[in-house]
Amino acid sequence: MGPAGRLGGAVALVTGGASGIGRAVCARLAQDGARLAVADRDEAGAGVTVGGLHAGGGTPHAGSGGSPQPHAAFGVDVAEATSVTRLLDRIQEHFGSPPRICVGCAGITRDEFLLRMGEGAFREVLGVNLTGTFLVTQAVARALVAAGAPGGSIIHVGSIVGKVGNLGQANYAASKAGVEGLTRACAKELARFGIRCNAVLPGFIVTPMTDKVPPKVLEKFAGMVPLGRLGDPQDVADVCAFLASEDSSYITGASVEVTGGLFM
């Protein structure tokens, strides 16, 4: 896809854009012609992502105002309402319009067996993965409605674990199941503004997040995947690009599993 691309210079906010799946989503959306607002708690890492986009051909195109730097990095803590509100203000200041595409990739794990899990680890994971997704979605939707509802596509990153559960991940599974419910409610409420809301549910994708998973466990899961391999961030990014584009214009409230067939 050329720089004018099928996303036609739309502003795309990607949270968690400093690493793993988020970074791959940024690269793919930029390739499709979006102007990226790369947001992360790790602002330096978000800057590295933006550097990669510019080095990788993030050239000016129609809709970018001829700016040689169409992408920008922002620091944010998605679990903090004031930080998220400030992020949306800064994005609108920088790009002159709110993001019509939003992919919520910020997420954390704090794994522990239920019998040993502290309340803090439960609340922390819910705070980032679920409350964070709510806060970002609400802020983006409010900005779009205030701008006259020009349409939009909001993509939540859930997890197959939210459907099937996982040992040591009561907090994470609960947060990701919540994300799916949030997606469906938002889809119903935002449809009248022309804003679609969908979720992707990755299976095991090799990223810094899975570095913490013991190699023996990863091997076990790789052997269980019908398509015969663990996932790559690009596998998820490609589905996000589809959900961001008009190719999915009649899809809202859906959860798309990106698991290689694991847990069908």
Ligand SMILES: NC(=O)c1ccc[n+]([C@@H]2O[C@H](COP(=O)([O-])OP(=O)(O)OC[C@H]3O[C@@H](n4cnc5c(N)ncnc54)[C@H](O)[C@@H]3O)[C@@H](O)[C@H]2O)c1
């Ligand atoms: N890797 C997998 O196998 C897998 C599977 C299913 C779902 N997911 C989900 O995909 C998303 C991306 O995961 P990943 O594997 O790329 O992980 P990652 O750890 O590589 O990236 C997560 C990013 O989120 C950022 N982040 C964390 N807390 C934040 C906060 N409060 N505010 C802003 N940014 C914050 C981190 O700094 C990091 O850059 C997560 O939501 C994760 O739950 C991953």
